[in-house]
Amino acid sequence: MIQTILDALSYGGLYGLAALGIGLVFGVMRLVNFAHGELIAIGAYLFIITVDLGLPISILIAVTGTAILALLMELSVFKRLRLAGPSVLLIASFGVSIFLQRLYEIIFGALPLSGQIAPWMSGVIEFGNTTITRGSILTIVLALALLAGMRFLIENTTLGLQIRAASSDFQTARLLGVRSNYVIGAAFVFSGVLAAAVAFVLVTQRGSVDPLFGVNITILALVGTVIGGLGSLQGAALGGFAVGMTISLLNSFLGNYRVYTYTWLFILVIIVLLIKPSGLISNKAFKERA
Amino acid sequence: MASEFLPSRQLPGVTRFQWQQLLGPIIVVIALTYLTSGVSASFSYLTEGTLALLVMVLGLQVFIGNSGVLPFGQAAFAMVGGFASGLLTAPIKIKENVLDGLWEPLKAVNMGIWPSLLIAVLVGALFAFITGLLLMRLSGLAAGIATFALLMVADNVFFNWKLIGPGPQVMPQVPKFAFVDESLALTVIVIVVVYLLGISRRGRLLRATREDALAARALGASVWHLRVLFFTISGGIAALSGAMYAHHAGAVTARDFYLGFTFITLAMLIIGGATSLWGAVVGTILVTAIGQVLLVLEGGVNFGSVEITLPNGVRGLVIAAALVVILIWRPKGVTGGKEFKLPFLKTRSAAPG
Amino acid sequence: MSLLSVRDLQAGYGKVEVLFNGHIEVEPGELVGIVGPNGAGKSTFLGAMAGSVKPSSGCIEFEGVSIRGKKPEDIVRLGLALVPEGRAIFTDLTVNENLLLGLTGRRDKSGSAKALAEATELFPVLSTHRDQQAGLLSGGQQQQLAIARALVCEPKLLMLDEPSLGLSPTVIQDVFSVLNKIQELGTAIIVVEQRAHLIMSIASRTLVMREGQVRATLTREDAKDETKLAAAYFGTGSDSE
Secondary structure (H helix, E strand, O other): OHHHHHHHHHHHHHHHHHHHHHHHHHHHHOOOOOOHHHHHHHHHHHHHHOHHHOHHHHHHHHHHHHHHHHHHHHHHOHHHHOOOOHHHHHHHHHHHHHHHHHHHHHHHOOOOEEOOOOHHHOOEEEEOOEEEEHHHHHHHHHHHHHHHHHHHHHHHOHHHHHHHHHHHOHHHHHHOOOOHHHHHHHHHHHHHHHHHHHHHHHHHHHOEEOOOOOHHHHHHHHHHHHHHOOOOHHHHHHHHHHHHHHHHHHHHHOHHHHHHHHHHHHHHHHHHHHHOOOOOOOOOOOOOOO | OHHHHOOHHHOOOOOOOOHHHHHHHHHHHHHHHHHHHOOOHHHHHHHHHHHHHHHHHHHHHHHHHHHOOOOOOOHHHHHHHHHHHHHHHOOHHHHHHHOOOOOHHHHHOOOOHHHHHHHHHHHHHHHHHHHHHHHOOOOHHHHHHHHHHHHHHHHHHHHHOOOOOOOOOOEOOOOOOOOHHHHHHHHHHHHHHHHHHHHOHHHHHHHHHHHOHHHHHHOOOOHHHHHHHHHHHHHHHHHHHHHHHHHHHOOEOHHHHOHHHHHHHHHHHHHHOOOOHHHHHHHHHHHHHHHHHHHHHHHOEEEOOEEEOOOOOHHHHHHHHHHHHHHHHOOOOOOOOOOOOOOOOOOOOOOOO | OOOEEEEEEEEEEOOEEEEEEEEEEEOOOOEEEEEOOOOOOHHHHHHHHHOOOOEEEEEEEEOOEEOOOOOHHHHHHHOEEEEOOOOOOOOOOEHHHHHHHHHHHOOOHHHHHHHHHHHHHHOHHHHHOOOOEHHHOOHHHHHHHHHHHHHOOOOOEEEEEOOOOOOOHHHHHHHHHHHHHHHHOOOEEEEEEOOHHHHHOOOOEEEEEEOOEEEEEEEHHHHOOHHHHHHHHHOOOOOOO
16 A cells, blocks of 8 residues: 555655656647657666666666757757747657667667666665555656756746746846747756656666656656646646556556556546646746747 | 637638648649559559558548547558458358358348448447547547547457458458559549548637637537547548558458558658648658668669668668658658648748748 | 937838837836727837837947847847836746746846845845746736846836726726836836827827828926827827927
């Protein structure tokens, strides 16, 4: 029972991180970035490739590499689509996503690469007569630390203030002198860092990475961002958390019917969108930019 | 209705029937079909599969091109059509032996390809109508995400529910089309339907709502009604495409109509140009041709003494890159979103763009 | 040399041109009004000068340097600030955070604290609500916040788009009396208003716009002449230009 709750919390934290990464970019430029999954995948590849260099160096390389790829995405593609509507941006990110998947296939091969990057993440801890997995505890701790760190960054720094302002009304923020390219670039970099964190947790759990590594969690985190409220960063993180918790709990309690977890989840998404197209925790100033 | 007082030239897009706009694409499709299918059996097979894809792209075009809304879930209706037509035509013995969980009445049915195609289209259109009633209340990004959710639901259900299909397995022994002509005939019918819908009064009204929702409402057009209507037709055409695919491949699985299918058909439409029928045709031909050349290169080709072999994955890479490049530099597609026009034939063009 | 000099400006949204002929000259420290009926292109005119609407042709010079086609975030750094219509404050952020955002457009960061202090001195009500969510302020207070936020970057020219919109007459008086104070501090101001009398009583000159064009320039003396104003405003009689 305790394990079930811990699993749900760790899933929630993980999906919350992924959803926040998507939400950050969405906030400043109304892009639902499908290619976030490929950021997670490159993070995982970098972790596995650099496993022999020791964890600190491995983390440094993976986080930097993922952030650089995120920034490259913005500079090479999305920066050139500033005037496009959200649907066109979504399609473009779909294209970027497929492009990178194929690129990974060409570079790393279609078969999974495996490696043990943090063996201490697995195993169990015993408390009297209950045992819990170490991974779930560490995931919760990591997710909480990163969410708290992002919260501090967004609430207490000048850059964070500019990101919040740009997320709620981009035009007015620019009139005040907020540099659009700088803020959007920063949002991409942060989303890359968060993707690397998600990659770390996932790759320790699975022990391998393949070109489609990040697709599933991205689709689900995207759902979290939408349910939580597009344009609200807290909403995105909470939405992702709720989706992760829901999936984990449905998997535990649906028994043989757990294969239909996604059906119920996505029906829920449609219902939320029909009732409140802007999401549950919507930003009051949220507007679809023309 | 107030809209009848509006001179047709004030509505955007094609407004008058022009033979060349309809016959141009049809002749190109027929000519290419016979040219390529005459080369070899494998080319004939490829052509038939491309026609099924073209029908899907046309189904996307009739909705996206007229409404301006981008749906990400039309593959769900192709799935419905593919499963319906596959189940209705597969031999009863196969169903009893392989598909043990199948609903009994479905096990007992067996019919020919043509009636099953008709039923597939009707079932697909019905599903599109029901879901459209709800989803077409949304627009913009919310509509995009909600239709994507629809695809996820359809995939999850078809992948697992053995009462209505093979679940995660392949449904085998679906009867195949005997000739490429059958697929060709169906494609030509769909081209005619899509073109006539585009120049119809409702099609023009729907396009007017895309450009200026406020003005369209003033014309007395209900955006919702029009979108549901075109979404339903688009769903029916997508179902036909799925069914054509099933009778082309001789088998069908849920994963045939998932993210890869969604991506390639949307890429074809956008690369060609989403606002015209001609764009759908050109995009499908172009992407298929690029894909085939690269596929051959992936297998290894000798140019004189030089052997060129591309790694697997290059096809997807190039097509994805083409999509992104088109979105950045030529967002209206290679045709510019315009209909087919003979270069030397002068016609009084009805309206700009 | 004029502070701002605009000639033959055209601008619009996509294919739709809204502004056909915008021209204006503003001297340092001057207060200029722009009036005209709804849809005359006043907001587009201001937006084109501030960089938020792309001009299609024409000439905009600020302190003798062309700023046409520059980004809004660069234009504000040169000292040309716009308070857009409907106040456009960040309702989810606190009053203080809104003011801090205004500092983004400063070129000289050293005077930030002093600029903040001066702005709140001008609008004392803001310092009492410092940590409150800006969306909870009254309409008048929000307008004051929007003006204060633009002032903290110490612009040489402040442009206001319909500051009286949705405010009660007494509150409007408050806002306009502050404009005089700002002008006395040496900042030039352009105010777009629907209420012609209000602005013409304090502006040194007032431009009348109609159908995307500047049709007339009225002096403070002309403002007292009802027929002249009506003629310029509604296009009856011949234009004075």
